[in-house]
Amino acid sequence: MGLRFANRVQSMKASAVREMLKLTAAGDVISFAGGLPPNECLPVDETQAVVARVLAEHGPRALQYSTTEGCASLRAAIAGRMRRRLGVEITAEDVLVTTGSQQALDLTGKVFLDEGDVVFCESPTYLAAISAFRPFGAGFADVPSDEHGMVVTELERMLAACERRALVYVVPDFQNPSGRTWSLERRLELLQVAERYEVPVVEDAPYRELRFEGEELPALFSLDRGGRVVFTSTFSKILSPGLRVGWIAAPLPLLEKYVLAKQAADLHTPTLTQLIVSAFVEAHDLDAHIAGIRRVCRERRDAMLRALAQHLPRQVGVTRPAGGLFLWLELPQPLDAREWLRLCLARGVAFVAGDAFHPNGGGEHAARICFSGTPEPRIEEGVKRMAAALRELPGAGSLSWPTRAAA
Numbered sequence: 388m389g390l391r392f393a394n395r396v397q398s399m400k401a402s403a404v405r406e407m408l409k410l411t412a413a414g415d416v417i418s419f420a421g422g423l424p425p426n427e428c429l430p431v432d433e434t435q436a437v438v439a440r441v442l443a444e445h446g447p448r449a450l451q452y453s454t455t456e457g458c459a460s461l462r463a464a465i466a467g468r469m470r471r472r473l474g475v476e477i478t479a480e481d482v483l484v485t486t487g488s489q490q491a492l493d494l495t496g497k498v499f500l501d502e503g504d505v506v507f508c509e510s511p512t513y514l515a516a517i518s519a520f521r522p523f524g525a526g527f528a529d530v531p532s533d534e535h536g537m538v539v540t541e542l543e544r545m546l547a548a549c550e551r552r553a554l555v556y557v558v559p560d561f562q563n564p565s566g567r568t569w570s571l572e573r574r575l576e577l578l579q580v581a582e583r584y585e586v587p588v589v590e591d592a593p594y595r596e597l598r599f600e601g602e603e604l605p606a607l608f609s610l611d612r613g614g615r616v617v618f619t620s621t622f623s624k625i626l627s628p629g630l631r632v633g634w635i636a637a638p639l640p641l642l643e644k645y646v647l648a649k650q651a652a653d654l655h656t657p658t659l660t661q662l663i664v665s666a667f668v669e670a671h672d673l674d675a676h677i678a679g680i681r682r683v684c685r686e687r688r689d690a691m692l693r694a695l696a697q698h699l700p701r702q703v704g705v706t707r708p709a710g711g712l713f714l715w716l717e718l719p720q721p722l723d724a725r726e727w728l729r730l731c732l733a734r735g736v737a738f739v740a741g742d743a744f745h746p747n748g749g750g751e752h753a754a755r756i757c758f759s760g761t762p763e764p765r766i767e768e769g770v771k772r773m774a775a776a777l778r779e780l781p782g783a784g785s786l787s788w789p790t791r792a793a794a
């Protein structure tokens with residue numbers, strides 16, 4: 388082909404998750420790959436009624452262009468919810484509706500990243516944030532992270548050594564992919580360091596409302612006194628990912644830049660889906676709806692933990708997330724999770740190998756498991772298939788298997 392593409396196309400790679408979704412859409416594959424909320428919790432009947440109401444009430448306006456910032460009723464509903472749930476004093480003016488929170492990441496690239504800039508992120512980090520930032524020519528500094536979150540002393544050391552520091556990107560609650568939640572101390576330390584080095588912090592919080600147990604911790608956005616936190620969240624995990632409605636809340640000088648970037652990107656998020664979300668939250672008790680999602684996800688997390696304990700060797704490390712959709716497995720070195728995945732796919736079970744979440748290499752022995760999208764009996768069947776595949780993996784002979792495990 389004689390066509391010349393922009394240099395940035397070189398850095399665009401097919402997402403391991405999106406490719407896996409294609410593979411697992413066909414046949415009898417049990418997929419722990421995509422981060423899907425439970426199908427059973429998608430409110431089909433309620434949405435049908437809401438769509439009819441929106442069209443009856445708004446008429447052609449529901450199908451017309453609307454403002455870049457978002458529909459007034461939805462912005463007000465989001466601001467009201469953030470005031471109540473996060474304790475932040477914001478109004479509709481502080482909110483920009485986005486086409487999923489994935490768009491917030493793309494706009495972050497447009498607003499903050501020049502060629503050669505560096506994004507500081509957790510290790511591992513959200514795969515599609517890597518894909519969103521990389522085309523802007525950004526590099527990544529993946530900061531060592533433990534069960535309390537990013538190791539902020541390491542972040543500080545890495546920021547000090549870098550001249551092109553552009554932003555810090557974090558998922559402090561039930562992180563994708565590790566499932567970990569940051570301690571309060573780490574949140575406070577991060578804000579101090581961000582202040583000292585004058586970097587913006589992007590707080591990506593799609594799972595915040597999906598806590599199964601333990602105390603809720605304050606969002607970075609609510610702790611920030613320096614006006615440097617951009618908060619993004621989404622209705623994807625608490626209502627429907629297919630509607631593609633997310634949002635950004637940020638101090639006005641930052642938000643204005645995001646609005647300009649969004650104007651050029653897609654003019655505005657679809658009017659109809661915004662009105663559907665705003666009519667849904669007006670007509671229904673969203674808290675009760677989320678409680679239902681939380682209950683199902685928690686049951687599935689427990690089923691997954693039980694099955695993993697029962698069928699996998701105890702040398703396989705397993706995290707126990709207090710919320711969200713994911714847990715993280717670590718095979719003992721030198722076993723390779725990419726090889727394991729290949730064997731798993733042949734047996735009809737899928738996950739995402741950990742290397743996809745490391746922008747600079749690493750994570751080859753790890754795996755991200757999404758427990759929320761699979762009903763309970765299928766969870767155990769999927770884990771049995773994973774165990775059977777693991778037995779075939781070169782080097783797995785020395786693992787000690789639970790006595791009751793299926794061969």
Ligand SMILES: Cc1ncc(COP(=O)(O)O)c(C=O)c1O
Nearest residue numbers: 422487488489513563621623633
């Ligand atoms: C950490 C994180 N950020 C952003 C997104 C994108 O979500 P949305 O469906 O709102 O675009 C996801 C989706 O899985 C996610 O896990």
